[in-house]
Amino acid sequence: MELLSFGDTGWGDELFFATLMTIAVSIAAMAIGFVFALIFTPLKLSKNKTLNVIGNCYTTIIRGVPELLVIYLLFFGGTGAVMYVASIFGYDGYIEINAFITGALAIGIISGAYSTEVFRGAILSIDKGQFEASQVLGIKKSIQFYKVILPQMLRLSIPNLSNVWQITLKDTSLISVTGLVEIMRQSYIAAGSTRDPLFFYSVAAVLYLVLTFLSMKIINKLEARFNKGY
Amino acid sequence: MISIFPSLLNGTVITLKLLISSMFFGLLIGLFFAILRINNNPLINKFAYGYSYFFRGTPLLVQLYLIYYGLANIEFLRNSFLWVVIREPYWCAIIAFSLNTGAYTSEILRSAFQTIKEGYIEAAQSLGVSKKITFYKIQIPIAIKQSLPAYGNEIILMLKGTSLASVITIMDLMGEARKVNVLTFKPFEAFITAGIIYLFLTFIIHNIVKYLEKKYGFQT
Numbered sequence: 001m002e003l004l005s006f007g008d009t010g011w012g013d014e015l016f017f018a019t020l021m022t023i024a025v026s027i028a029a030m031a032i033g034f035v036f037a038l039i040f041t042p043l044k045l046s047k048n049k050t051l052n053v054i055g056n057c058y059t060t061i062i063r064g065v066p067e068l069l070v071i072y073l074l075f076f077g078g079t080g081a082v083m084y085v086a087s088i089f090g091y092d093g094y095i096e097i098n099a100f101i102t103g104a105l106a107i108g109i110i111s112g113a114y115s116t117e118v119f120r121g122a123i124l125s126i127d128k129g130q131f132e133a134s135q136v137l138g139i140k141k142s143i144q145f146y147k148v149i150l151p152q153m154l155r156l157s158i159p160n161l162s163n164v165w166q167i168t169l170k171d172t173s174l175i176s177v178t179g180l181v182e183i184m185r186q187s188y189i190a191a192g193s194t195r196d197p198l199f200f201y202s203v204a205a206v207l208y209l210v211l212t213f214l215s216m217k218i219i220n221k222l223e224a225r226f227n228k229g230y
Numbered sequence: 231m232i233s234i235f236p237s238l239l240n241g242t243v244i245t246l247k248l249l250i251s252s253m254f255f256g257l258l259i260g261l262f263f264a265i266l267r268i269n270n271n272p273l274i275n276k277f278a279y280g281y282s283y284f285f286r287g288t289p290l291l292v293q294l295y296l297i298y299y300g301l302a303n304i305e306f307l308r309n310s311f312l313w314v315v316i317r318e319p320y321w322c323a324i325i326a327f328s329l330n331t332g333a334y335t336s337e338i339l340r341s342a343f344q345t346i347k348e349g350y351i352e353a354a355q356s357l358g359v360s361k362k363i364t365f366y367k368i369q370i371p372i373a374i375k376q377s378l379p380a381y382g383n384e385i386i387l388m389l390k391g392t393s394l395a396s397v398i399t400i401m402d403l404m405g406e407a408r409k410v411n412v413l414t415f416k417p418f419e420a421f422i423t424a425g426i427i428y429l430f431l432t433f434i435i436h437n438i439v440k441y442l443e444k445k446y447g448f449q450t
Contacts, residue, residue: 064429
């Protein structure tokens with residue numbers, strides 16, 4: 001147990017901050033995913049063939065390749081790409097992208113693909129009458145989306161978004177391969193220096209279980225609140 | 231570009247081997263725990279639920295590390311005959327993947343068992359078919375048929391999961407792609423080529439499952 005104490009002798013505080021890091025990366029990734037989803041959902045629902053293909057490519061490709069591949073591509077390829085762009089503008093030095101940003105972006109792109117599918121399903125399940133009624137009332141298309149469709153879409157997608165959140169939370173463990181110190185990386189370091197991998201990976205597993213359990217509770221509360229009027 | 235293909239194809243073979251063996255063991259484990267889950271004994275039920283909760287609530291990477299680094303830490307396992315198995319990263323990966331996919335499979339099969347129409351079982355009962363035969367000849371085949379679409383998704387998730395084997399030194403498709411990246415400093419060529427191969431595999435699995443669904447699934 002003293003291995004988990006706070007302070008210089010134990011790993012308690014390190015693991016605590018690593019847990020906060022995992023939560024931070026997950027939230028950042030989820031937010032980035034929402035941005036991607038809000039861009040690609042209209043594309044997937046669009047009647048324009050080209051836009052449709054772009055939207056479908058995004059979700060099919062991202063959901064068809066391993067998460068690790070996306071992370072490696074951004075981690076190894078991202079630096080090169082940024083440096084290439086910088087060299088066009090005349091800067092030749094070495095640029096290193098923050099591991100947090102690469103990680104959150106990579107996981108965000110992945111969770112965005114899942115969120116897109118969730119939003120698409122939610123919009124498709126909104127009653128057609130809602131669209132027609134708002135049209136009859138002469139509401140503009142943009143306002144129709146923000147005031148009529150979006151609130152209903154969010155309510156309908158909460159149960160599935162909670163699945164996406166769980167997947168995102170677990171996917172953040174993969175960022176550890178790029179060196180960002182979150183739960184997995186911290187346990188790896190602790191296991192290496194104390195030669196007690198069984199203990200520290202069990203702690204990591206428990207931390208993840210606690211996180212998924214707590215987020216489940218919070219999401220259930222949210223869901224109950226959003227469904228109050230129904 | 232072409233020169234990296236042979237090594238990537240070697241990796242693809244390893245990936246497929248990992249996938250097929252873990253899906254095979256995972257299906258057996260999943261079926262076993264699904265049967266426990268529909269058992270009326272609360273203790274057995276809770277045990278099966280705990281198993282699936284743990285493996286679905288923690289990242290696959292944690293499970294892989296626990297088995298690869300963690301089990302080797304237990305003294306008596308190292309001295310037992312099991313050491314032959316758990317010292318090999320390849321077998322550790324298969325154990326971790328099988329247990330992981332087993333947990334998801336057990337949930338898929340459980341929900342399939344629970345949604346079997348009462349009428350089928352009642353019909354079998356009224357024909358005097360014994361409980362055991364009803365279970366093996368009616369409930370299990372129907373459950374497997376019903377869970378085909380969800381199981382297809384699980385196969386694809388597992389295909390993506392096998393890429394984690396590369397972090398414990400297995401040279402699967404992902405491992406080969408990493409090696410190419412390190413040797414040539416061409417991350418885009420290495421990873422995009424690997425990505426195309428993964429997409430191709432996903433496409434094939436998707437179509438096989440679709441074909442099976444059409445042939446054996448329920449027409450609704």
